[in-house]
Amino acid sequence: MNAKSDIMSAYMETIVELLNEIRSEPRDKLLQVAELLADHIAEDKLVYLYGPGGHSNMNATEVFFRAGGLMHISAILDEGTMISNGALRSMAVERTPGYGTLVIEDNRLGEGDILILANAYGINTACVDAALEARRRGVITIAVTSVGHAEATPKNHIARHPSGQNLYELCDYVLDSKVKPGDAALHIEGIEPKMGSTSTFANAFLLNSLMMTTAACLGDKGIEVPVWRSGNAPGGDEWNNRFIERFKGRVRWL
Secondary structure (H helix, E strand, O other): OOOHHHHHHHHHHHHHHHHHHHHOOOHHHHHHHHHHHHHHHHOOOOEEEEOOOHHHHHHHHHOOOOOOOEOOEEEEOOOOOOHHHOHHHHHHHHOOOOHHHHHHHHOOOOOOOEEEEEOOOOOEHHHHHHHHHHHHOOOEEEEEEOHHHHHHOOOOOOOEOOOOOOHHHHOOEEEEOOOOOOOOOEOOOOOOOOEOOOHHHHHHHHHHHHHHHHHHHHHHOOOOOOEOOOOOOOOHHHHHHOOHHHHEOOEOOO
């Protein structure tokens, strides 16, 4: 890619191609997970969402306390792997054996809970340990991850869980984000590494699609769906305040 004026267009085309690839997956996969979440929320139960590792933490915040987001989503916003505490520290923590186990223990997840683990690569120690501990505790797990990226990563790669296992192999349900190895997608003339990450778009598309499909499933059951409105829009605070007491204290990071 050498024409500066074409970079934005090329990037957009790459993202759209990726989103279309995700959309081409059999719809019954997403619908199956949405029905699962809807049945859970119909019983007024929370759905936990953890994005262990670096930028994967954005996955947890993408649909948590967000305009148009389901109020029953409880994000696990553990400080350990957040870049705000230092990027190199974040990478070291996500590679530390046992850390993901600790996070699941600390949030007291157990039998019958539902946990979405959203991690683009699905190989790091924190996300694999979280999946293993959740499974040990009887938690229903959903992976939002790239199967192809995990399969393309050598088993002896330094970022991998010591067992070499992949997140998608350990979860009950898998939504494939289709992110290509290395995440960045475009070659810019004169620069060796690719640029233009894609995983944020892929994960946001999948997660928001899942939330909206879940809401539609609840609507089909005749159940009122508590959805956040923007506090920056007229009437937003008034709407949200109707539900705050229902979730405050239950949703840890509310």
